[in-house]
Amino acid sequence: MAPSPFFPDRPALVRRLRAAGCVYAEDEAELLIDAADSAEALADLVDRRVAGLPLEHLLGWAEFCGLRVVVDPGVFVPRGRTALLVAAATALAGPAPAVLDLCCGSGAAALVLHARLAPRWLAAADVDPAAVACARRNLAPLGVPVFQGDLFAPVPPEWRGRLDLVLANAPYVPSGAVALMPSEARLHEAPVALDGGVDGLAVLRRVAAGAAEWLAPGGHLVVEISEGQVDALCAAFATLGLAPTVVRDEDLDATAVTARRPG
Template identity: 55%
Template sequence: MFPPSSVSPSPCPPRRDRVVAALRAAGCVFAEDEAELILSAARTPDEVSALVDLRAGGLPLELVVGWAEFRGLRIAVEPGVFVPRRRTEFLVDRALAQAPDAAVVVDLCCGSGAVGAALAAALDGPELHAADVDPAAVRCARRNLAAVGGRVHTGDLFDALPGSLRGRVDLLTANVPYVPTGEVPLLPAEARDHEPQHALDGGADGLDLLRRVAAEARDWLAPGGCVLTETSERQAPAALDAFTRGGLRARLAASRELRAYVIAGVRP
């Protein structure tokens, strides 16, 4: 994707301005910032060219460089694994506000493990478990949670967890997919074409997995324990109802800046 003049036999990395020009020509809005990240990730001029080609072809920047920043942490990401979003930092913020002293933490639908890693970094050495149905996500999460002693399990929601956690969880997060099936084709190409469908598609109204989490969470929470999940403004009333039907005291929190909506449910 570089213009012909940018290819050089010199061992020096391509000039930054040429990388910026190539990214800008490909439609990258933040070409300058992306160029810095690509240049820092590449080891040779050929690798720079390869990474720019990948980015210009539509691959998300995080997958191009191999990591995403999330709440000040560098989270490893891999092709086929959901890339953590900045708005999900609000989920972590609300979780910590709700349970600042949580000792047993579970992160369902963990993807790369970003939420679990951020919680572990902020809490005082919690017992951390994470789970995902996708083996690729589990492998990635194990990379990101190894340093904090997190245990990552493979399976469908609560079926993945050890039975010994039942009734002991102080804080449970579940960043479930919540895009209605019919709206998945309308997502930005970076998500639609490069992230796994099961990490995006939440069923007919987007709430299939959220309802399952709400129905089962109470049995896994300790008394006073809390479960939190992301949703949309439009879906919030139905999500609150699902949490209430699950025997939880439910409330909605919103961040207008991040366009983020989080439902929290507390076991009485």
């Protein structure tokens, strides 16, 4: 590594980050150095990272599916495993689909779908004002609207029954397990983006109930879930008349469930 004018002793920086529990300490050191414009700024970034702040909140961005996504402090950081959710949605999208990204967080999934699809309509929604503001920073330049409100409530009513694709990275961690999450998530991301209720499926059941009304016949819902929750979620989908399919990626350690509204 070339010497830095702000931190010439990079091995010492890497050791400090590794001691703080940063698994990819070398990569993080490079990113923090690149983000700093002075020795003082670098020292502040390193101190806050060692104190446990998420790297993405310090940098102001996260890499997701090859794109750089703006991530503001307090906003849910897009996870690598959510690439499966986006891939599953892309595989189901027909020509010129109408697409809604619920529980959008930073808008990362909608940002990728805008690049991969040619939607006739694409929008995102979230209940958290901070997430909505962040998503608008990512999506407004593309002309993608971001609505603030509870699930489908803020979506223009003319799209009821006309959506081809709804995807949702809704919270699915059981309430009792939130305290067991890594501190980067439970201390620095909005609880509303993490807590899925007693069994983790409270929000997803409501997403499915709404999708049964908002999807066009033959349209699809795509959600992320943990492997151990698949059976209960598929049963909930079937009860609503949605036909579920499970998609699994062992490399990403990710699980998604797609559900089709019968045509």
